[in-house]
Amino acid sequence: MPKKPAPPPLTLETAVTFLKGCGPQVAQRLAQLGIETVADLLLHLPSRYEDRRHCTTFSAWADGAEGVFRARVLHSEVRFAPRRSLRVLVEDDSGTALLRLFHFHPNQQTLLAPGRWVQGFGTGRITREGLTFVHPTFEVADSADAFVLEPHLTPVYPTTQGLAQPRLRSLVERALAVAAEDAAFQQPVPGIDGPETLAALNQLHRPTADDAIVALARFEHPAQRRLIDEELLAHQLSLRWLRRTLQQRPAPAIGALAEAQTALSAGLPFALTGAQQRVLTEIGHDLEQRRPMLRLVQGDVGAGKTLVAAVAMLAAVRAGFQAALMAPTELLAEQHARSFQTWFAPLGIEVTLLTGRLRKKERDAALAQLQAGHSGVLVGTHALFQDEVRLARLGLLVIDEQHRFGVQQRLALRDKGPEGLTPHQLIMSATPIPRTLAQTVHADLDISVIDELPPGRTPVRTVAMSNSRRSEVFARIGEVCAQGRQAYWVCTLVEVSDQLEAQAAEETAAQLREALPQLQVGLVHGRMRGEDKEAQMRAFKEGRTQLLVATTVIEVGVDVPNASIMIIENAERLGLSQLHQLRGRVGRGSVESQCVLLYQPPLSEMARARLGVMRQSNDGFVIARTDLELRGPGELLGRRQTGLVGLKIADPVRDAARVARLQPLADELLASAPTVARRLIRRWVGDFDRYGQV
Known part of the structure; x- marks a missing residue:
């Protein structure tokens, strides 16, 4: 009978299943926590401590x-x-x-x-x-x-059902024993003070009697600060590595952006703001280089990011290339396509819309046009990721609402263009965040900010009202519409479900039609066919419908300056940034607008804080900063973004001030100590190599 093969020697890269006490069932539960290797166990840090001394x-x-x-x-x-x-x-x-x-x-x-x-x-x-x-x-x-x-504080780890704390503690002890034999953990990281990595991990997994629970709870312990710096440095290294590698590839040189700006502005009934012009100057400089632009444009709701993108896309088309814009929803893609068709048609530029709703015949025809290079501008959704989508001359890629997409998804689009050339990337975000945080989360991008709203935008007055006053709100809508203006009513639910949200919207529309028979009430929700949504939204835009009932799909897509009041039902269930996005649908004309936040009491402390901020501020940067403080970066920035490096101990909000001194260190390590840089990236990012091959 052949001998059973000896298990491989234990290293930090070894799968956890080879650790004593970790059978298949335990390994499966560990995988639910993102723990697959011995190193993952080491970096699975306690969430709190118990004093059993x-x-x-x-x-x-x-x-x-x-x-x-x-x-x-x-x-x-x-x-x-x-x-x-x-x-x-x-x-x-x-x-x-x-x-x-x-x-x-x-x-x-x-x-x-x-x-x-x-x-x-x-x-x-x-x-x-x-x-x-x-x-x-x-x-x-x-x-x-x-x-x-116990001789030391007892760690309590984040866990999952069926995985008890004693089992986790024993596995971590075995992982620490493996790390003690790993030479890499004994090596210092240049430029970072405090205990070495293994010593810091030992102190956090087995805090001694001298360690204070208060310091650990506040993330002020020297071992925590040491690992926070190391993780933030790994974050900077990984994104800078991606940027440096990507920018080694050739990109098309696109000039004459100023001429494109003049041509597009000639057909507009308004002038670009100073902030838009400043950002276009920064974009124009990037596009002239023969390396890919990687630029994030942040701006509040209504700041004019789409128009800035349109100028850049026009410059690309005039230079002989194609431009593509990717949006997170079909509704937003359709809105962008309509705007581009209005702006580009007089200039003789064709716009193609590519979404999942296209019939096969229409889709095949659109793909053929793109591959042949006959269509200059493409607008689409996730459908752009599909293998058969190829653009003969793609020179510029614009990504809207970037927090809905991960870095890996964005990089997947780099090969959609002609062989040998990498398209420039312009990324837009209506979720503005403080620059220090943006430099942490988006270390691979240059950052531009449109910090000025177009003239004529009147601040929206926001009030919060209990649902018990619903009849008063009905009456207010009647008054507003009687004065010739229009209104939105947004329905939200706890459970994200197109079917349930559609039912809620339909029921609310029926109630409003009964209460306000003099009004034409439209309805838009996620289960409607694209052409039906389009018809309802066009009727509202043209003023044939006075009141539009919608689910949160209305967060993006409709621009109706005559709409001056928005009701958001169950507002306590939404995050600040989404509330602000919805509110941005009104206040687009010269008349003072209102946003009514209807809530169902009793309110939690967090909900009360959110509604208070909405009443007090119309500034998207203030609102986003507060949203970060209340909910944390995972909710606001998107889990794909914060999940890039695991964020096992660092927090991009709490620790943003530490990043400034780590950025030059990251550049120095990439230039002079690439082996150290790779080791840190592998330690904290883990799956970096899966998308680092750019």
Whole structure:
């Protein structure tokens, strides 16, 4: 019988299944946490700590405090009222306490026999029955001398169902033993102060008695600061590596942007703002280079980002290349296509729209036109990612609402153009974030900001009202529309479901038609056919419909200057940035506009804070900054963005100020110590090589 092959030597790159105590089921649960290798285990850091180093007597216990107790069992019994539970009365030198177990095995009652000793950890509450612990963790012995206390703070890790803390702790201990044999973890990282990586990890997985829980909770511990710097440096390195590698590829030189700006402006009834012109100058400089432009344009709702993109696209087409814009939704893609057709048709430029709704015959014809180079401008959705989409002369790629797409998706579009040339990339975002944060999250991009709204935009007055005042809101809509203006009513639901949202919108539209029979009420939701949505939105834009009921698809797409009031139902369920995006649909004319945030009481503290900010500010940068503080970067920036490097300990909001000194260090390491740079990228990013081959 052949011998079973010996397991490979354990390294940080080894799969966790080779660690003792990690069978297939445990490995599957670890994978749910993003843990696949020994290194992943090392970097799975505690979310908090428990202090199990000292015993607290029952008489000294504060209500709601957490701690360790050691006591002798006096009595145990099972009671069935009001709920079945195992009740264990225990005693130490200072008094008694009650342990209550609602979920227990019969042998636990046998184990907790009178006279035995128990050492437990839990939260003690002062109740009518005295000091009570519900489901403490505990161990049982025949004498008090059999117990030992923990020598260090006990880590509590993020986990998933079926993966207990003791198992996680034992696996992390084994991972630390593997790391102790890894020479790379002993090597210093040039330019970063504090304990070395392995020493810092040891301190965080096994904090000693001298470590303060308060410092750890505030992320002020030297070991935390050391690893935060290392992770942020790895983030900068990975994105800068992508940028440097991408910009080594040739790109088309596109000039004459000023002439394109003049040509497009001639057909507009308004002038570009100073901020738009400044950003176009920055874009024009990039397009003239023979390396790919990588530029992010941030601007508030209505700041005119699309027009800036249109000028750049016109310059590309006039230089003999094609330009493509990718939007996250079909509705937004359709809106962009309509705008471009209006602007480009007088200049003799054809615009092609490519979405998933096209019939095969229409799609095949559009693809043939693009491949032959006959269509100068392409607008589409995720459909652009598909392999058969090829543009003969793609020179410029514009990505709208970039936070909906990940870096990897964006890079996947780099080969859509002609062989040997990489298209320039212009990325737009209506979710403005502070520059320090943008430099952290978008380290691979140059950043431009349109920080000026077009003249004539009147600030929107925002009020929050309880749903109990719904009839007052109906009456207000009637008054506004009687004055010749128009209104939106936006329906939202907790559960993201086209079907449920469609039902909610249909029911609301029926209520409004009954309450306001004098008005023409339109309806738009995600389950409608494209042509039906188009007809409803066109009717609203042309003024044939006074009131448009819609789901959050209306967040983008419709520009109706005559609309002066928006009602957002269940506003407490939405994030600040989405509320601000929706509000941006009104206030586009010269008449003062209103946004009514209807909420269902009672409000949570976070919901109350969000609605308060909406009432106080129309500034998208202020709102985005507050949204970051309330919800964190994962929700606002998109999980694909923040998930790029795992963000195991660093926080792009909390730690943004640390980035400035790490950026020159990243450039220095890439230039003089690429081996160190790769090691850090591999350690913190892990899957970097999957999309780093640019």
